[in-house]
Amino acid sequence: xxxxxxxxxxxxxxxxxxxxxxxxxxxxxxxxxxxxxxxxxxxxxxxxxxxxxxxxxxxxxxxxxxxxxxxxxxxxxxxxxxxxxxxxxxxxxxxxxxxxxxxxxxxxxxxxxxxxxxxxxxxxxxxxxxxxxxxxxxxxxxxxxxxxxxxxxxxxxxxxxxxxxxxxxxxxxxxxxxxxxxxxxxxxxxxxxxxxxxxxxxxxxxxxxxxxxxxxxxxxxxxxxxxxxxxxxxxxxxxxxxxxxxxxxxxxxxxxxxxxxxxxxxxxxxxxxxxxxxxxxxxxxxxxxxxxxxxxxxxxxxxxxxxxxxxxxxxxxxxxxxxxx
Ligand code: HEM
Ligand SMILES: *[C@@H]1O[C@H](CO)[C@@H](O)[C@H](O)[C@H]1NC(C)=O
Ligand SMILES: *[C@@H]1O[C@H](CO)[C@@H](O)[C@H](O)[C@H]1NC(C)=O
Ligand SMILES: *[C@@H]1O[C@H](CO)[C@@H](O)[C@H](O)[C@H]1NC(C)=O
Ligand SMILES: *[C@@H]1O[C@H](CO)[C@@H](O)[C@H](O)[C@H]1NC(C)=O
Ligand SMILES: CC(=O)N[C@H]1CO[C@H](CO)[C@@H](O)[C@@H]1O
Numbered sequence: 001x002x003x004x005x006x007x008x009x010x011x012x013x014x015x016x017x018x019x020x021x022x023x024x025x026x027x028x029x030x031x032x033x034x035x036x037x038x039x040x041x042x043x044x045x046x047x048x049x050x051x052x053x054x055x056x057x058x059x060x061x062x063x064x065x066x067x068x069x070x071x072x073x074x075x076x077x078x079x080x081x082x083x084x085x086x087x088x089x090x091x092x093x094x095x096x097x098x099x100x101x102x103x104x105x106x107x108x109x110x111x112x113x114x115x116x117x118x119x120x121x122x123x124x125x126x127x128x129x130x131x132x133x134x135x136x137x138x139x140x141x142x143x144x145x146x147x148x149x150x151x152x153x154x155x156x157x158x159x160x161x162x163x164x165x166x167x168x169x170x171x172x173x174x175x176x177x178x179x180x181x182x183x184x185x186x187x188x189x190x191x192x193x194x195x196x197x198x199x200x201x202x203x204x205x206x207x208x209x210x211x212x213x214x215x216x217x218x219x220x221x222x223x224x225x226x227x228x229x230x231x232x233x234x235x236x237x238x239x240x241x242x243x244x245x246x247x248x249x250x251x252x253x254x255x256x257x258x259x260x261x262x263x264x265x266x267x268x269x270x271x272x273x274x275x276x277x278x279x280x281x282x283x284x285x286x287x288x289x290x291x292x293x294x295x296x297x298x299x300x301x302x303x304x305x306x307x308x309x310x311x312x313x314x315x316x317x318x319x320x321x322x323x324x325x
Contacts, residue, residue: 021301025117025139030109034121034137040101041125049245052126053189054094059123060185060299061092062116064172065152067303069144069310070115072152073098075317086152091192095317097122102316115316116141120300130188132247133289138297142310145319158195158262162271165264172302174295180268180277181295184288187251188244190236193224196261200226211266213258216241220261237261252282 026033044051062072065083073095074082084090098118105113117139124137156165169179199209200221208217225231238244239261240251251265256279260266269278281288311320 021138021140021304021306023136023138026109026113030105030112032108033105033113033117033139036104036108037101037118037121038125040097040104041122042129044097044100045126045129049130050189051094051097052130052245052247053185054092055097055119055123055126056185057189058092058094058098059119060182061152061155062119063299063302064155064168066146066148067144067305068116068120068141068300069303069305070119070141070313070316071144071147073115073119073316074147074319076149077322081149082147083149083152084147085149086155094122098316102313106314111312111314113312114141114143114310115313116143116304118316123296127247130245130247133293135293135296138300140304140306142305142307143313143316144305144310156264158191158264159198160264162264162267162274166273174298174302176273177277177291178295178298180274181281181288181291182299183265183268184249184251184281184292186239186262186265187249188240188247190238190244191261193220193230193232193235193237196220196237196263197224197230198227199263200224209263209266211258211270212260216259239265249281249285249288252278252288256282 024034041051041055058072059068061083062068062070065072072083072092074084076082076085084092098115101118101122102113102115105118120137120139120141124135128134154168156168166176166179169175174182199212199217201208201217208214220237223232223235223237240254241259241261242254243250252269254260255265255269258266258269260269268274281291314320
């Protein structure tokens with residue numbers, strides 16, 4: 001009897017599903033939710049396969065800043081900044097796709113599917129289209145009520161070393177293994193020259209970063225110049241030079257050959273704490289895929305709002321009640 005009362009109190013205080021994301025959260029409330037998102041992703045992908053990279057990076061930034069709550073989507077207003085104001089984080093893309101998916105969903109299932117879940121579902125679909133692993137995505141997130149520009153500034157940039165980057169990932173509950181695995185997303189997408197120009201040699205000044213393959217340096221100097229003599233500030237260089245549109249372990253194969261573009265990417269292969277895992281992914285694509293699914297699930301659960309927390313935004317770019325913020 002006593003036990004039953006204790007159990008009842010336990011379930012009252014911690015309702016079983018509340019704290020948890022689930023597969024197929026919209027199964028009853030909007031069964032077509034995932035296929036609607038999937039169709040929008042496919043139509044974007046047909047015109048522009050770089051959408052895969054855009055969505056992966058968007059999902060990462062959304063989750064890593066202060067939880068997967070679509071705070072990354074909020075537009076700044078006259079009297080309020082938002083995460084979008086953070087520098088470099090200004091190169092995020094994919095917002096139009098989320099808007100398109102949201103507007104179809106609002107017609108079919110009004111105020112039901114969160115923007116935070118749309119990002120997660122769309123990212124899963126994008127990875128699948130890039131011939132990556134088709135994984136089951138967890139849903140049930142709700143949208144946040146805060147978008148804080150200064151928090152977005154704390155995301156590690158490409159010049160940090162492995163232990164600095166790890167400190168930040170640890171603070172979000174992610175391990176070294178999660179970090180090494182998630183950065184494997186750099187197997188798709190590109191970087192502006194300014195994020196690695198300091199590593200490049202050029203005619204009059206600067207020395208090549210000794211960790212960079214000189215052939216890669218020569219190629220990059222043609223595209224980007226050097227730190228002291230930059231050119232091509234619109235150029236975007238593939239982070240995986242071999243197969244930039246395939247979601248595979250190509251990124252790891254590049255960095256073990258000293259062909260990493262970003263400093264942090266190259267350091268992952270060289271730092272003793274991460275190099276074994278990098279080499280194992282370079283040899284074993286399936287191991288990378290399996291761990292990527294696990295790590296994405298962890299990343300996708302950071303700081304999520306569930307139950308009655310937050311809201312279901314009607315427009316992903318604005319809070320439902322803007323006056324409250
Ligand atoms: C310490 C961790 C990380 C650092 C320092 C970092 C840094 C960067 C930088 C500087 C760029 C180039 C951005 C630009 O030129 O616009 C980039 C691109 C990208 N990052 Fe990361 N990143 C990190 C982790 C991650 C993670 C965990 C993911 C995903 C799970 C991710 C996904 C991407 C993707 C897909 C791109 C290409 C974006 C595009 O082509 O539009 N990154 N990253
Ligand atoms: C800015 O804040 C003021 C005071 O809280 C509010 O009255 C006004 O509507 C806000 N403007 C916008 C564009 O959100
Ligand atoms: C925004 O984030 C910064 C840094 O974490 C914090 O100091 C500040 O209080 C936050 N502002 C709001 C409005 O939450
Ligand atoms: C990483 O960077 C931090 C801060 O700059 C520094 O204190 C630390 O010694 C560096 N670690 C390694 C292994 O280089
Ligand atoms: C590079 O970008 C800066 C600022 O964005 C601009 O002023 C400059 O003209 C650009 N340089 C070239 C060569 O495009
Ligand atoms: C990931 C990334 O590029 N983060 C940047 C966000 O903006 C701040 C401020 O400019 C940079 O320091 C970060 O590197």
